[in-house]
Amino acid sequence: MNQPACPKIVMFNPRASLKMPYDGPPMSILAAVSKIDLNVYRVVVVDWHSKDFEKRLERECADAMVLGVTCMTGYQIGRMLAAAALAKQVNPAIKVVCGGWHPTLMPKQTLSHELIDFIVMGQGPWSFEALVNCIRNGQLPGTVPGVGYKKDGRLLINERPPIENINNFPPMPYQLLAHYEDFLAETSFAKRAAYILTSQGCPSNCNFCTEAAFHHRQWTARPVDWIIALIKDFKEKYNIDGVIVADSNFYVNEKRVAEFCKAMIPLGLKWGGTSSRSDQLARYSDETWDLMKASGLHDIFLGVESASNETLKAMNKGNKIEDTLAVLPKARQRGIRIQCAFVIGVPGVDIQKDFEADMRFINAMRKTDLVAQFHMFSFTPYPGVPFLKQSFALGYKQPDTLEEWGNYTLHADVAPWIPPQYPNITDQLSVYFMFLAGHTRKVVTAVAPPRLLHLALWAESVLYRLFSFRVQHSFFRLPIEFNMIMFILHRRQWFFGDTKIYF
Ligand code: B12
Ligand code: SF4
Incomplete structure (x- = not known):
């Protein structure tokens, strides 16, 4: 007699930032899934760094019971919602569970999104284990601590459990990553x-x-x-x-x-x-x-x-x-x-x-x-x-929708008391400091084609001097070179191909 297949849980790690070419290994979802019994459930990890991850996500979600996604405030939200939409399109019965920092700190708004079935707040392993067992048994999570869910159109959000000591966490199941070396x-x-x-x-x-x-x-x-x-x-x-x-x-x-x-x-x-x-x-x-x-x-x-x-x-x-x-x-x-x-x-x-x-x-x-x-x-x-x-008192407004939170960045011009030139100045400084620290020289040496290396290093040293001047004199007007560098950084894959070098 055929054994029924193990229910499948797909864990997805969305890209965290457009600015960074590499986010590190998906520790959040590995830790979240660390208490799941791998004899009972089949756990598949999909990570945005891998080639064709969208196709894999689509394929794996087609017969999965749960899609678990990690989500911090900002860019990752948009990627999390795109994954949830894809999963629901290929498998309307799949349950989308969103965990991590954003749902923990903005539970109600996150859970109210039509693509999210459950949220897990705070430390994941215990709440997630209990939640997937409920889903498997066709039950609602009732009072499972740290879980938010929907019932008859209402949002029910349970209290978070007390903080667990890190020593109570099982080891991260690195074996779920096909090639750890890629990370x-x-x-x-x-x-x-x-x-x-x-x-x-x-x-x-x-x-x-x-x-x-x-x-x-x-x-x-x-x-x-x-x-x-x-x-x-x-x-x-x-x-x-x-x-x-x-x-x-x-x-x-x-x-x-x-x-x-x-x-x-x-x-x-x-x-x-x-x-x-x-x-x-x-x-x-x-x-x-x-x-x-x-x-x-x-x-x-x-x-x-x-x-x-x-x-x-x-x-x-x-x-x-x-x-x-x-x-x-x-x-x-x-x-x-x-x-x-x-x-x-x-x-x-x-x-x-x-x-x-x-x-x-x-x-x-x-x-x-x-x-x-x-x-x-x-x-x-x-x-x-x-x-x-204090921020609210000074006129700050939080985004009204989950989608809007997806546009939130560290340099977002969102605090009305901060004159608009400052987020731009800190953006400029992030590039200038990178040059002054010598990072760019290393990157140029690593990625410039050999016949252009001389020219590239010369250009780098001219920029180094210019940026040194700008920092020394706090001169941030007419940042033409900065804009050109941002143009290249945003298209870094086009210019430099795949790289895990920190820019
Ligand atoms: C590595 C890291 C990154 C990586 C990406 C990580 C990733 N997930 O892909 C990079 C370097 C790209 C990054 C970028 C940023 N990061 Co960061 N980052 C971290 C860091 C140092 C470690 C994250 C980690 O792996 N933790 C270990 C895991 C095990 O813990 P965890 O993520 O909390 O996961 C647990 C629970 O949250 C939960 N859980 C998590 N996901 C899921 C999913 C499911 C389904 C379930 C059930 C449970 C669950 O279970 C896990 C086990 O308990 C944390 C600080 C920290 N020490 O945690 C900051 C942190 C997450 N980053 C933060 C911030 C602010 C940023 C940036 C905005 C700015 C910056 N300079 O750091 C950018 C984001 C870019 C953007 N939005 O545009 C904040 C998050 C605040 C928030 N509200 O989201 C943190 C907390 C730092 C801080 N104290 O301010 N970051
Ligand atoms: S020292 Fe302050 S800024 Fe650093 S992690 Fe602790 S609370 Fe956050």
């Missing part, structure tokens, strides 16, 4: 870097950040042995030469960091992409800093946020510019690159004064610190940020 990234420090997640959440509550609304300030971390075993496994299987850490705040516990660094030394790998706060790192002992260097740490993404202590206070950042000033020399002495991130335009703060202070700080640092690099963002009120209240 290794080329970065400025490694040719074959794997993404890892070693902790979850963040104890702080900065007013411009979504983290606390999602993980409720609960920071939990994997023990060092667990992380090292994972890295060793990647090294043996895929010959990785580097690791990118995707944690929101890797440096909370100095003892854990020091232990991790000691254990990394014999592996001889480079690592980076780690996010941090300056007050934490300013407190680290020289011994820990030495270990960080010895273990192959390449860079740290530092939330400097502002050069003004008054603004840092308004941001509830909990650190001071003096902390950054203490961190930079420690990193510089050891050749660890610090990626300094600034945010301008938070509510209630004089943006021009702040911007000028930030640029003065950046230019002073550029003179003394050849290792530090800079990023500047215009504040964008994302769902769940504590600044939302």
